[in-house]
Amino acid sequence: MRGKGHTVALDDLDWKILRTLQENARQTYTEIGRGLGIAHSTVYERVKRMEKQGIIRKYTAIVDLEKAKLKQVIAIMTLFTDPKESETVATKLSEFEEVLEVSTSLSEELSIIARVIAEDQEKLHAFIAQSVAPLPGVLRIRTSIITRKYKEQNFLINKGGG
Amino acid sequence: MPKIGVHKPLKSKFVSQDSKKLPRENAFYFFSSIGNYIGESAASLEEFMEKIRAVNVKSLEFHLYREDFEKWISGTLKDKELAADIQKLRGSNLIGDELRDQLYLVISKKFNKSK
Numbered sequence: 001m002r003g004k005g006h007t008v009a010l011d012d013l014d015w016k017i018l019r020t021l022q023e024n025a026r027q028t029y030t031e032i033g034r035g036l037g038i039a040h041s042t043v044y045e046r047v048k049r050m051e052k053q054g055i056i057r058k059y060t061a062i063v064d065l066e067k068a069k070l071k072q073v074i075a076i077m078t079l080f081t082d083p084k085e086s087e088t089v090a091t092k093l094s095e096f097e098e099v100l101e102v103s104t105s106l107s108e109e110l111s112i113i114a115r116v117i118a119e120d121q122e123k124l125h126a127f128i129a130q131s132v133a134p135l136p137g138v139l140r141i142r143t144s145i146i147t148r149k150y151k152e153q154n155f156l157i158n159k160g161g162g
Numbered sequence: 163m164p165k166i167g168v169h170k171p172l173k174s175k176f177v178s179q180d181s182k183k184l185p186r187e188n189a190f191y192f193f194s195s196i197g198n199y200i201g202e203s204a205a206s207l208e209e210f211m212e213k214i215r216a217v218n219v220k221s222l223e224f225h226l227y228r229e230d231f232e233k234w235i236s237g238t239l240k241d242k243e244l245a246a247d248i249q250k251l252r253g254s255n256l257i258g259d260e261l262r263d264q265l266y267l268v269i270s271k272k273f274n275k276s277k
Binding site: 075077080100121122124125128129130131132134138139140141142145 | 186187188191193196197198199200201203
């Protein structure tokens with residue numbers, strides 16, 4: 001068995017179980033087994049194996065912040081960086097709790113794209129001005145505040161047939 | 163060297179206490195609006211004065227009316243007098259190049275005095 005960080009080969013049944021869990025991670029092994037026409041013990045063994053392999057990283061709740069009346073500002077921040085420093089900038093950015101997601105992109109210029117959360121616009125600006133702009137290698141920052149979300153969905157696995 | 167718009171850069175020919183460089187986390191970073199950093203910063207009063215002539219005037223308007231200049235000058239450069247002068251300038255509701263010229267005048271006066 002391979003540990004975390006390695007590529008692991010999954011069969012069709014594994015993919016089907018993953019897709020079922022993505023749709024509703026609170027289903028019991030029996031319910032999953034019934035849906036897929038297999039024994040609950042098979043589901044249990046495979047889920048445990050995939051947890052151990054790090055394929056299933058965690059189970060979490062998706063909270064509707066609007067319904068919970070938690071008014072937060074979410075923004076997409078694009079940082080243009082000195083190519084020599086971009087790796088360090090991306091790593092440093094990832095350490096801030098205000099930063100939810102960090103990716104790099106190679107379009108016209110090397111850039112880092114990050115999703116950021118703050119209590120309000122003022123706090124968002126203060127965070128960017130005091131913590132992000134001073135990072136060595138940051139050349140410019142473009143920030144778009146999200147005003148309305150029309151869709152939010154994680155990638156759903158479409159593998160394993162059936 | 164700052165990016166040059168229609169204004170010419172100043173030549174730094176003197177070194178004074180106000181030319182001492184601050185660590186980068188205490189520098190002033192110029193933005194054009196919330197979260198949009200334009201890539202210019204100032205780590206001393208002298209640099210700040212130079213950038214006032216070089217950055218897009220929209221950035222000056224953005225920071226002046228948010229009171230960012232006063233806060234930085236008073237809190238980081240510890241110059242209450244200059245901060246008060248800028249506060250007065252804010253009260254005159256200037257915009258565009260007139261604002262740039264007046265800001266530059268107020269800061270350069272102070273800078274030359276401190277040489």
